[in-house]
Amino acid sequence: MRNITMTLPSALPSMVWGWRELLGLCKIKVVVVMLVCAAVGMALATQGLPPLTKVIIGLAGIGLASCGAAAFNHVIDRHLDAVMTRTSRRPVASKRLPVTIALAWACLLSVAGVTLLAWQVNVLAAALTFASLIGYALIYTAFLKRATPQNIVIGGVAGAAPPLLGWVAITGQVSPEPLLLMLIIFAWTPPHFWALAIHKCDDYARAGIPMLPVTHGLPFTRLQIWLYGWLTVLTTLLPVMIGMSGVLYLVIVLGLNARFMFWNWRVWRGHDATAPIGAFWFSIRYLLGVFGALLLDHYAAALAW
Numbered sequence: 665m666r667n668i669t670m671t672l673p674s675a676l677p678s679m680v681w682g683w684r685e686l687l688g689l690c691k692i693k694v695v696v697v698m699l700v701c702a703a704v705g706m707a708l709a710t711q712g713l714p715p716l717t718k719v720i721i722g723l724a725g726i727g728l729a730s731c732g733a734a735a736f737n738h739v740i741d742r743h744l745d746a747v748m749t750r751t752s753r754r755p756v757a758s759k760r761l762p763v764t765i766a767l768a769w770a771c772l773l774s775v776a777g778v779t780l781l782a783w784q785v786n787v788l789a790a791a792l793t794f795a796s797l798i799g800y801a802l803i804y805t806a807f808l809k810r811a812t813p814q815n816i817v818i819g820g821v822a823g824a825a826p827p828l829l830g831w832v833a834i835t836g837q838v839s840p841e842p843l844l845l846m847l848i849i850f851a852w853t854p855p856h857f858w859a860l861a862i863h864k865c866d867d868y869a870r871a872g873i874p875m876l877p878v879t880h881g882l883p884f885t886r887l888q889i890w891l892y893g894w895l896t897v898l899t900t901l902l903p904v905m906i907g908m909s910g911v912l913y914l915v916i917v918l919g920l921n922a923r924f925m926f927w928n929w930r931v932w933r934g935h936d937a938t939a940p941i942g943a944f945w946f947s948i949r950y951l952l953g954v955f956g957a958l959l960l961d962h963y964a965a966a967l968a969w
């Protein structure tokens with residue numbers, strides 16, 4: 665007993681430190697935004713409020729699996745991450761955390777997430793979440809990222825899945841509406857990522873990763889951001905066109921789209937070296953804004969009834 669009271673306080677800092685390293689593998693901020701998109705998918709799947717237990721367990725399952733996918737990415741990319749300034753301080757890349765522990769953590773999170781969904785939500789939601797996990801952790805990270813500048817376009821399918829996963833968690837089936845929400849994130853991914861890739865182009869070149877600005881140059885990448893930006897704007901209008909969202913959503917997204925395209929235009933013009941990183945950070949607020957507007961419009965319409 666005396667031993668425990670003496671050793672526990674001294675062991676506490678290293679236990680907290682260990683948890684911080686494990687949480688550092690989870691890309692928590694990215695996963696939180698993904699969960700917001702999944703929650704909007706859940707809300708839009710029903711007229712009223714979706715069942716709270718399904719929402720909580722569904723988000724827990726999708727969140728755990730996404731964190732697991734992110735942890736696999738840290739393990740598989742550790743050598744590339746070590747070369748890039750943005751990522752060199754990551755737990756596995758900097759060798760603060762052993763690969764075996766990170767791998768065990770990635771497996772634990774992934775199995776827990778997918779099992780929870782299969783057991784408490786439904787098998788289709790679990791299967792689609794598992795497919796997204798494989799899509800990001802294996803297909804994107806291990807193959808596409810090293811193979812082609814279209815890596816993030818193809819890999820973007822996995823990142824875009826959360827609204828579909830949320831919808832399926834509630835309804836148990838795939839429908840056109842969540843596929844359309846997925847399309848918004850799919851079109852948004854290139855402007856989101858290539859803006860950062862321009863800002864960190866030297867990093868990617870040093871690591872030998874064939875990101876678009878490295879393989880095709882900055883002017884071509886800036887043009888692609890501008891074009892995919894317009895594609896994103898078009899996809900955000902689709903919910904109104906099919907009658908899923910109304911005027912409130914339209915007004916909000918028109919404002920968001922104007923600002924989004926202003927940033928993309930600044931990137932496309934190429935006169936301002938700070939435009940790409942500004943556009944990257946705005947892209948995140950933009951996506952949250954679009955999904956927030958979908959939610960607001962959905963419940964405003966329900967209240968009006």
Ligand code: HEM
Pocket residue numbers: 693694697698701750816819820821823824849853856857860948951
């Ligand atoms: C294949 C698709 C995607 C690629 C290649 C990509 C790439 C990136 C990269 C490289 C970063 C910087 C991360 C860092 O410095 O730690 C980042 C940040 C971020 N991404 Fe993405 N992303 C993708 C999809 C998504 C999706 C689908 C979402 C949300 C729905 C998202 C939300 C975010 C957020 C919130 C951040 C900021 C994280 C922070 O503040 O640390 N991304 N993304």
Ligand SMILES: CC(C)=CCC/C(C)=C/CC/C(C)=C/COP(=O)(O)OP(=O)(O)O
Pocket residue numbers: 691694695698726729730731733734737741751793794796797800805809822823825826
């Ligand atoms: C189940 C499910 C929905 C899975 C998706 C999981 C997930 C966390 C996707 C994140 C997308 C992302 C941040 C990609 C960047 O990877 P990168 O390797 O290009 O970026 P990095 O250099 O910052 O690691």
